[in-house]
Amino acid sequence: MTLSVLDLAPVVSGQRAADALRNTLDLARHAERLGYRRYWLAEHHLTPGVASTSPAVLIAAVAAATEDIRVGSGAVLLGYYPPLVVAEQFGLLANLHPGRIDLGLGRSAGIKESDLVKHPVFSAPEFIARYRIQQGLLGVREGAVEPPYAEQVGRILGLVGGEHHANVVEGADFEVWVLGSSAGESAVTAGELGLPFAAAYHVSPRTAQDAVDAYRAAFVPSERLAAPYVVVSADVVVAEDEATAVELAAPYGQWVLSIRAGDGAVPFPSPEGAAAFEWTDETRAKVVDRTETQFVGAPGDVARRLDDLRTATGADEVLVTTIVHDHAARVRSYELLAKAWAQV
Template sequence: MIPLSVLDLAPVPAGGTARDALRNTLDLARRAEAAGYRRYWLAEHHLAPGVASAAPQVLIEAVAAATSRIRVGSGAVQTGHWTPLSIVEQFGTIDALHPGRIDLGLGRSGQRRTEAARGAPPPAREAEVVDGLLIPAPFDYTRLAGTAAFGLHGALLQQPGAESPDFDGVVDDIAALLAGTFAKDGREAHANPGEGASLELWILGSSGGQSARAAGARGLPFAANYHVSPSNVLEAVKAYRAAFQPSDVLDEPYVVVSADVVVAPTDEQARELASPYALWVHSIRSRLAAIPFPTPAQAAAHDWRPEDLDLVADRVHTQFTGAPGTVAHGLATLQRVTGADELLITTITHDHADRVRSYDLLAEAWTHATTPAPVTSS
């Protein structure tokens, strides 16, 4: 079976603190390394009471220091919030302390925020099942653009009057600074630390747009977000492969696909542990601020309106939840349909012990899993 990796948001449990979440991250990273996961990525999220990974560069260094073999990196640095030089210097510093183990994953959040504010809703499309994999109808992110929280994020994450530069140019500047070939207006610039760092450069994307094409055209590995934008995963990997050009990094495309997962000894137990997920996603989609992850009892007490359920349906219905064999079968389908070379697993439960157990159970089940027979599309 293909490798499994971890994507961690450092979730804050209801009743817990950021300190609890960060300590849990270090513990989970050690356990993931022991269980055989290939890499451990930290997300970048801001202004969210329920997520403590606001400074992934700091957390990456802490995780790398707490482990010894597993690759550690960003999933992803949001390039609209940083300059190419600051990114290279930060990750160059981490690489100098932990050479040969650091992944630099790049995302285009600032650019996407601008596009959402100016763009039109995505074309309507019905949900479908492709060879056993649910591809839901697309979520309309432009509906968030008019909210007060959307404007506040932009105001706090960028300097007044700043605009996010074109993503292709950002990627090229980062690559040039790492290679020591950066020059502008006839003048060279050299990042130290950073130049010559043994970083592995990645691009993450949620659609078949600029990120996928940028990764392919530069021969870089690409991570597609089934857990965030499940409706777009197939177009994302297709666009990446169509744009791919061999490079010094890769001879052929390399795709990681992310998935939301909760594993427990039985399907029923897993569904109970995953039950707060809808409420948590709703806080992101309605307020752009993840709440501390609720308990199952808190989730059960929530009074859902039909429109609120619609808001989270694509995420809830594409979460892989169940006993080890159930989830391994579902992930094997995701891998087969997308052609993924690696799967990136993100798991959130209220209790840290349940989260650790989920990753342990999945690692064991995946080792013994077999690829399922093709399923007829419906």
């Protein structure tokens, strides 16, 4: 099937991170049963509404709880780690679960000097010391910039190919992906290195097509990939009927607003909490690009619209992320979509 899952391990109001993690394992088992191709875990830090802070750790748990579905990161944020650490983590995962692990890479710059005085966690002396050590491991001298993103991705590929004799990495069969949301460095890097590319339509609907076009224009065939391969992501809520889906999706705008206000995603509100929220023209304008491009409705309608997105972008797969307050409704959304997708 050309449908896959992106999971943030969302924390909903009234629950804790432990509940979200248990829900992730349960959803992964359902996704495998329903025939989804991949199950990817996101990476977000200091975010009250997201429990997926360490993709490698969560991938290990999900892969152990399932049997066949591919499990991966969407994405590991390279700004936080030396490439060697990432390569060794995923080398271990691939050795434990051969033929099932995807390493999706993101371009986040990680912690910056300016962040060290803005947040109590970052400004702690022990954090600053560790930050300096990490920058040294990344090859970043004080006052310098990080190595180019393409160079960092290239280091990971080199380790898989046998550089430096990293025994758990050399020959490991994890797939390397690049994720991006615009026609910038990520898309070009994926193309020039001959890697598959995931375009984050759910993050930036206006620029996802440009990202795909830039990737294809830059693509050079490699030993890993002979022709461009594209995944496009989408936010989706499916229910038996449109009215129910709209009700389940109602808190989404408020949740996106919390992200864009700089609060980090708050715990996902309940439909009742969303109904009580007071919107203004200004706050609605801040999230309209996301709310209007969310795929919400009955199964057949959403499946057809997702297929239209796949056709328009020329994508090979669609990566679906569904966040609603009720876990059973979330599982049901994926179930209804899988059945409807088979009929498209």
